[in-house]
Amino acid sequence: MxxxxxxxxxxxxxxxxxxxxxxxxxxxxxxxxxxxxxxxxxxxxxxxxxxxxxxxxxxxxxxxxxxxxxxxxxxxxxxxxxxxxxxxxxxxxxxxxxxxxxxxxxxxxxxxxxxxxxxxxxxxxxxxxxxxxxxxxxxxxxLDVYSLWESLHAVLDHLRAHDPDRVDDALAAYRCFEPYAEDPQNYALATRLVPEGCEMEVVTLLAGLRERAERQAADAGPAAEFAAWQNAETVAGAERYYRAMVRGGPESWNIRDQHMVDTLDRLMGHLGPGTxxxxxxxxxxxxxxxxxxxxxxxxxxxxxxxxxxxxxxxxxxxxxxxxxxxxxxxxxxxxxxxxxxxxxxxxxxxxxxxxxxxxxxxxxxxxxxxxxxxxxxxxxxxxxxxxxxxxxxxxxxxxxxxxxxxxxxxxxxxxxxxxEALTPLHRYEHGGGEEDTYPSGL
The missing domain is CATH 3.40.1660.10 (EreA-like (biosynthetic domain))
Incomplete structure (x- = not known):
């Protein structure tokens, strides 16, 4: 050979x-x-x-x-x-x-x-x-999992406009994350001392939005409702990802890729069988x-x-x-x-x-x-x-x-x-805090 x-x-x-x-x-x-x-x-x-x-x-x-x-x-x-x-x-x-x-x-x-x-x-x-x-x-x-705070803010905005009875659940999740100054590394490191982190607050928030999305499913669900549900799923996925990241090993990578395919599956179901x-x-x-x-x-x-x-x-x-x-x-x-x-x-x-x-x-x-x-x-x-x-x-x-x-x-x-190298729209970029575990930066 x-x-x-x-x-x-x-x-x-x-x-x-x-x-x-x-x-x-x-x-x-x-x-x-x-x-x-x-x-x-x-x-x-x-x-x-x-x-x-x-x-x-x-x-x-x-x-x-x-x-x-x-x-x-x-x-x-x-x-x-x-x-x-x-x-x-x-x-x-x-x-x-x-x-x-x-x-x-x-x-x-x-x-x-x-x-x-x-x-x-x-x-x-x-x-x-x-x-x-x-x-x-x-x-x-x-499809990605990184936008914990951006997605949480989007959920709050949606609930204030469309479902004010559930705003308290979203605020509970927000207040749990708030001490970490929107820094995922700070949150991840803190979960070493308090392993459950903000998990319960996020689960409560997600359950409410899933229930609302399921009620809308007969109509294929308004786009804004689906987007709010997906933002809540992203908050949940990101919270799991950052907790796993500090422990090392393959878990955080697997959470991220499973989240991406789960998101795709939700999209395909939302948009219909011909998609x-x-x-x-x-x-x-x-x-x-x-x-x-x-x-x-x-x-x-x-x-x-x-x-x-x-x-x-x-x-x-x-x-x-x-x-x-x-x-x-x-x-x-x-x-x-x-x-x-x-x-x-x-x-x-x-x-x-x-x-x-x-x-x-x-x-x-x-x-x-x-x-x-x-x-x-x-x-x-x-x-x-x-x-x-x-x-x-x-x-x-x-x-x-x-x-x-x-x-x-x-x-x-x-x-x-x-x-050849592509051409970015920005010459300068400020740093972020979501460095991948392995393989780095992929």
């Missing part, structure tokens, strides 16, 4: 499997692979590469226009993304230019969403939606954890959970990778973003093998759901680069890679030999 260092047998097999990437129509083999799938999860090997965002947007456009996908769900905060949802669906009173909403995103790292590639796509999406009736417009939603969803997240969330060393560490992720819960409805996982280039990232958590050089991928990696086979080229790879040939290059364990919002190029010798069986981790893979 050929080795994993770019030997002739491997590179010849790679070239046979490759579909050249030249423009939107070169995605045809991937559209054929997707078929009637209801869930398409599209990854990225970094949070700061323009081409990953660009190709992800091209694929998403085609899924919307040609396959009737009507929901985009991303690795972003529910409250911020809900404002963007109002803008791209042309909701009365919402910002007419999505760039205004993206420019107001406040959580570090803002460049993940506040960048020129997302502006370009969301402007297109608003224009596309304007030609459709309101009930058929494509939504944009955040088809595109997910935008990092490869480390999208690619099935069972095909990496994450499983040995006791971690699950979004891609794994989607396959376990929704395989019968059709799930396609799409990964990205590149050999070298530049990337936007920060040297430490909370520091301003900078353009960094991403050196050539190390030997023994997916990216090095593909570069050896396709020097200077870009390609699409797809394979069938029942798996690849056992002797194929994509069934070998290869390192696969993963760059988060914090990046230290000097760590390439020992870090920044995830051992991966590519043909089991994804259903398709887009390889770009050289990539």
């Amino acid at each position: 050929a080795g994993t260092d770019g030997s002739r047998g491997d590179t010849a097999a790679v070239r046979r499997d490759a579909h050249p990437l030249t423009g939107p129509q070169s995605l045809d083999p991937l559209l054929a692979r997707i078929g009637d799938a209801r869930y398409v999860a599209i990854g990225e090997a970094t949070h700061g590469t323009a081409e990953f965002y660009r190709w992800r947007a091209e694929l998403t456009r085609r899924l919307i226009e040609e396959r009737g996908f009507s929901l985009i769900a991303v690795e972003g905060d529910w409250p911020d993304c809900h404002e963007l949802h109002y803008s791209v669906t042309a909701t009365p009173g919402a910002a007419e230019d999505p760039a205004r909403v993206l420019g107001a995103f406040d959580r570090w790292p803002r460049w993940m969403w506040a960048n020129t590639e997302v502006v370009r796509f969301t402007r297109w999406l608003r224009e596309y939606n304007n030609a459709l009736p309101a009930e058929r417009r494509v939504g944009f939603f955040g 088809k969803a595109v997910l935008w997240e990092h490869n480390t969330h999208i690619g099935d954890a069972r095909a990496t060393d994450m499983a040995e560490a006791g971690m699950v992720n979004v891609g794994q959970l989607l396959r376990e819960r929704h395989r019968a409805e059709g799930v396609v996982l799409v990964g990205f990778g590149s050999y070298e280039g530049t990337v936007v990232a920060a040297a430490e958590w909370g520091l301003p973003p900078e353009v960094m050089t991403m050196p050539p991928a190390r030997r023994g990696s997916v990216e090095h093998l593909l570069h050896q086979a396709l020097p200077g080229g870009s390609a699409l790879f797809t394979w069938n759901a029942d798996g690849a040939d056992a002797n194929a290059w994509r069934q070998e364990v290869l390192d696969h680069r993963a760059v988060g919002v914090v990046y230290r190029p000097r760590a390439e010798r020992w870090g920044n890679y995830v051992p991966t069986v590519l043909g089991e981790r994804y259903d398709a893979f887009l390889y770009l030999d050289r990539t």
Whole structure:
């Protein structure tokens, strides 16, 4: 069997499997692979590469226009993304230019969403939606768990306006968190002394909003009621996440990814049986954890959970990778973003093998759901680069890679030999307090 260092047998097999990437129509083999799938999860090997965002947007456009996908769900905060949802669906009173909403995103790292590639796509999406009736417009939603205080404030505002009898429950939760000055690290550390933290207050708040949402379910539920319920679910998920974070281990990662898939499931139920969803997240969330060393560490992720819960409805996982280039990232958590050089991928990696086979080229790879040939290059364990919002190029010798069986981790893979940094909307970003446990910044 050929080795994993770019030997002739491997590179010849790679070239046979490759579909050249030249423009939107070169995605045809991937559209054929997707078929009637209801869930398409599209990854990225970094949070700061323009081409990953660009190709992800091209694929998403085609899924919307040609396959009737009507929901985009991303690795972003529910409250911020809900404002963007109002803008791209042309909701009365919402910002007419999505760039205004993206420019107001406040959580570090803002460049993940506040960048020129997302502006370009969301402007297109608003224009596309304007030609459709309101009930058929494509939504944009955040799945992540970090927005504890923002979601709690949103719940309070909603209850004051629509259900004043439940304001006391929300205020009890708010007062429990208030001593921690909206600092999640302070709250997480405090739960070492008082392990239950604000759990009971949050459970009481959540129970009331779930009950109200269930009463509205017969009508599919007004959008504002569903948003309030989801904000309460985010408060509950964030409270669990921060308590687990200080204990270390895989629990906080698992809480976060389970929360993201639970949120997606609620959205799909709310929007109805005809809804088809595109997910935008990092490869480390999208690619099935069972095909990496994450499983040995006791971690699950979004891609794994989607396959376990929704395989019968059709799930396609799409990964990205590149050999070298530049990337936007920060040297430490909370520091301003900078353009960094991403050196050539190390030997023994997916990216090095593909570069050896396709020097200077870009390609699409797809394979069938029942798996690849056992002797194929994509069934070998290869390192696969993963760059988060914090990046230290000097760590390439020992870090920044995830051992991966590519043909089991994804259903398709887009390889770009050289990539460039994306362009943030903000030059400066203030720091935040939600550093991930492992893998850091993904």
